[in-house]
Amino acid sequence: MHGHIVAKSVYFLVFFTLLALTALTTAIAFVDLGAMNTVAALAIAVTKATLVVLFFMHVKYSPGLTRIVVVAGFFWLAILLALTLSDFFTRSWTPIPSGWQSSISQYKP
Amino acid sequence: MRHPEIKLEREGRKGPPLQSEVLNLTEGHAAAVAEQFDDAEQQHDASNLGMWVFLATEIMFFGGLFAGYTVYRNLYLPGFVAGSHLLEVKFGAANTGILILSSLTMALAVHAAQLGQRKALIIFLLCTMALGLAFIGIKLTFEWRHDYLEHLVPGIDFAPEGATLAVIQRFHAPLPHVALFMVFYFVMTGVHALHMVIGLGILTVLLIMAWRGRFSAERFNPVEMSGLYWHFVDIVWIFLFPLLYLIGGRY
Numbered sequence: 001m002h003g004h005i006v007a008k009s010v011y012f013l014v015f016f017t018l019l020a021l022t023a024l025t026t027a028i029a030f031v032d033l034g035a036m037n038t039v040a041a042l043a044i045a046v047t048k049a050t051l052v053v054l055f056f057m058h059v060k061y062s063p064g065l066t067r068i069v070v071v072a073g074f075f076w077l078a079i080l081l082a083l084t085l086s087d088f089f090t091r092s093w094t095p096i097p098s099g100w101q102s103s104i105s106q107y108k109p
Numbered sequence: 110m111r112h113p114e115i116k117l118e119r120e121g122r123k124g125p126p127l128q129s130e131v132l133n134l135t136e137g138h139a140a141a142v143a144e145q146f147d148d149a150e151q152q153h154d155a156s157n158l159g160m161w162v163f164l165a166t167e168i169m170f171f172g173g174l175f176a177g178y179t180v181y182r183n184l185y186l187p188g189f190v191a192g193s194h195l196l197e198v199k200f201g202a203a204n205t206g207i208l209i210l211s212s213l214t215m216a217l218a219v220h221a222a223q224l225g226q227r228k229a230l231i232i233f234l235l236c237t238m239a240l241g242l243a244f245i246g247i248k249l250t251f252e253w254r255h256d257y258l259e260h261l262v263p264g265i266d267f268a269p270e271g272a273t274l275a276v277i278q279r280f281h282a283p284l285p286h287v288a289l290f291m292v293f294y295f296v297m298t299g300v301h302a303l304h305m306v307i308g309l310g311i312l313t314v315l316l317i318m319a320w321r322g323r324f325s326a327e328r329f330n331p332v333e334m335s336g337l338y339w340h341f342v343d344i345v346w347i348f349l350f351p352l353l354y355l356i357g358g359r360y
Binding site for chain 1 (some may be wrong): 150153154157158161162164165168169172173175176179180183184198202205206209210212213215216217220223224329333336337340341343344347348350351352354355356358359360
């Protein structure tokens with residue numbers, strides 16, 4: 001016998017929590033919260049994913065080395081998103097040299 | 110947990126372990142531990158680690174798509190909001206529930222395998238496969254087919270008309286921007302569905318192995334590692350559902 005055996009009740013508890021969060025995120029989408037709609041949807045998605053990783057994927061019961069790889073995997077994703085978005089979202093902050101205006105206008109949305 | 114008594118036994122002798130040592134290691138299941146591992150626990154941890162390294166590459170694979178989606182959604186917001194309104198929340202929500210349920214049955218399949226319950230393992234593997242097929246079935250018949258009939262498939266037939274066109278015009282969205290949303294939608298859900306199909310193939314192999322009695326309380330790593338893959342595909346959908354269906358302002 002090896003590997004941690006999780007009680008069935010834990011799986012069922014996680015399952016019903018995930019279903020409840022799915023219902024919640026769907027309901028929230030139909031309420032106007034402005035920019036908070038996106039924040040709420042992503043926060044709930046991250047919560048659901050964390051529950052799946054910790055309990056269904058046994059990371060809560062895994063050795064430290066595995067946990068480091070899991071965290072590193074998501075950390076690399078964070079780098080990908082952070083650097084990409086910090087580029088695209090700050091492009092308008094600096095003025096475009098006037099001589100370039102005509103040549104780049106076709107690329108602007 | 111290592112077995113110190115085994116190590117003592119091996120001292121002063123080189124070469125592969127004696128048959129008696131292998132038997133000793135796994136308490137009567139010689140085939141359960143490959144010879145490069147000290148014991149079942151080390152083998153289990155190694156499998157787990159390897160699977161997670163693979164899943165890390167999968168995170169980056171889908172991460173690139175999510176990053177691209179975020180950038181273009183912010184550049185062409187009306188087009189992406191209109192595109193989101195062309196999708197049916199009820200099918201997305203139903204498929205989310207189905208996939209979460211399939212993750213539960215997969216977790217229970219791993220649980221059954223860990224306890225060496227062959228019959229329960231086979232039943233839960235079959236449940237998981239049925240739910241996976243239901244997901245793909247809903248996607249194909251109610252969503253992709255509908256999108257095709259509505260002329261919403263860029264590159265094949267993108268010429269929205271009637272009620273569909275009215276939705277797009279309501280948000281003052283340029284057609285090429287809506288087309289870009291549909292490209293992201295088809296590529297992301299398509300690649301996700303491809304992962305589901307691969308997962309179904311893996312489950313089929315597991316089912317045959319389980320049927321032949323290849324798994325026991327000492328040998329269930331293949332079931333657990335396939336479970337990790339299945340749960341990962343579930344996680345991808347957990348993000349796809351809100352990003353594609355929900356955040357477009359449904360109110």
